[in-house]
Amino acid sequence: MGQGGILIRRNNPARSMLAGLTMIIVVMVAGWLFYGRPDAPSGGSTETPVQAPTAVTGEASDVANNDIAADSPYLLDHLPFKEEEVLAITAGGNGKNARIPAERQFVLLESLRYTDMKSALAGPMPAASRKPIVLQFKLADTHYELTYDLTSNAFEYQGKYYYADDRVLLLMQGLFREREELASLDALLEQARVEQEKETSVDPDAAPAAPLDGEAAQVDGLDFDGWEQRLAESPPEEIVWAKPFYDDGTGQVKEARLFKDGVLELNRMIVFTRPDHQCAAGVKTGISTDDVTKKLGTKALKLESRWSYKVGDYFRFHVYFMDGKVKYLALSQPL
Known part of the structure; x- marks a missing residue:
């Protein structure tokens, strides 16, 4: 009690500092509510947008094309696209680039569809004997790359190799002519297939x-x-x-x-x-x-x-x- 009966409240420095910090926090929260966090992108969203990649590869991508991929034995189900989404397929390697004819894209897609990743699994491929061909699957807004080995007739996916079927063998030999006997035969077999499709009377x-x-x-x-x-x-x-x-x-x-x-x-x-x-x-x-x-x-x-x-x-x-x-x-x- 001070002189004259007047109660005098003494200043507390710690309490003043706490009050100041509280006021700063209140102002910051109010600013965030009206204008968004300073590190957030414009447009009001506080979520970082996901950008579609311009290119993904078989080795890098973990995205499967449907929810059953984990339980499916088939290679295509583990790739980030479906057959109907493929607009074009190109192949490059072994000193040559080629476009897969539109009427033969089904050969690759059906092989991927029915390649069982257990029974078609190949052993390690010696690096010296490999002849890698990069298959590029063009989709609507991106593309996907998968490596195919011409020597072993196998798809490479996440470090493992899976044998393709005999139609892929003939198709790729016809394009890249590693084995002339297969390349020449592929040309005639394909010619006969096209003739039979066109000859409606047959x-x-x-x-x-x-x-x-x-x-x-x-x-x-x-x-x-x-x-x-x-x-x-x-x-x-x-x-x-x-x-x-x-x-x-x-x-x-x-x-x-x-x-x-x-x-x-x-x-x-x-x-x-x-x-x-x-x-x-x-x-x-x-x-x-x-x-x-x-x-x-x-x-x-x-x-x-x-x-x-x-x-x-x-x-x-x-x-x-x-x-x-x-x-x-x-x-x-x-x-």
């Missing part, structure tokens, strides 16, 4: 082809099964080269193989590239279309580049033409 189920006698359609006295067994028993030194591929129908990894005698073994197809091999009627590579007609008759499913003959209920014997001459004989096994 209906394989209604074709006027009378079945050939089983022996007439044999090559060197063997049908498809006989050749498959013979090739399986061939010693390794008879194989010129082998290329792996994944058969999604059986879930197995198989090999396309070229043998020294010119026999090319593919998936459910055996191709004869030299005149050393002929059918019982004498059809072989190098003879003309007229000679084939004389030897086998006219009852065939005929395209410009391929004549197919029934054996039983299925077309199992095929003759491929280039420049009016027989280029290949082939035996096939129906699905």
Whole structure:
């Protein structure tokens, strides 16, 4: 109590400082409420916007194209796009750049769709033997890159390799011509496919082809099964080269193989590239279309580049033409 009975309140420095800090905080909060945080982007949002990348790669991206990717065994489900979103596909590497024809994009997309990441898994690929091809999938506002190895016919994804199917093998060999035998065959197979699609009058189920006698359609006295067994028993030194591929129908990894005698073994197809091999009627590579007609008759499913003959209920014997001459004989096994 001071003089004259007047109560005198003494100044407290700590309390004054606390009051000052409180006033500063109140002013800052009010400013944030009206104008936003100083470090926030304009527009009122306090969330940092997510920018779509201009390019993502198979090794860098962890974004899958749907919510079931974690449980799906198929490679495409782990990629950040769907088949219908792909506008174009290009391929570059091995000294060449190529655009995948629009009508063949389905070959790559279907292979990715049915590549089982467990059963198609490949072992480590020696760096010295790799021939990487960068596949670029163009989407609406970005693109995605996935590496394909030409040597092993395998897709690379997050440091692991997965074998592609035999159609991808033929497509990529046709574009980059690592193995000329596969490249030339791919060109004729694709030509025949396009011809059959355009030739609306050709209906394989209604074709006027009378079945050939089983022996007439044999090559060197063997049908498809006989050749498959013979090739399986061939010693390794008879194989010129082998290329792996994944058969999604059986879930197995198989090999396309070229043998020294010119026999090319593919998936459910055996191709004869030299005149050393002929059918019982004498059809072989190098003879003309007229000679084939004389030897086998006219009852065939005929395209410009391929004549197919029934054996039983299925077309199992095929003759491929280039420049009016027989280029290949082939035996096939129906699905």
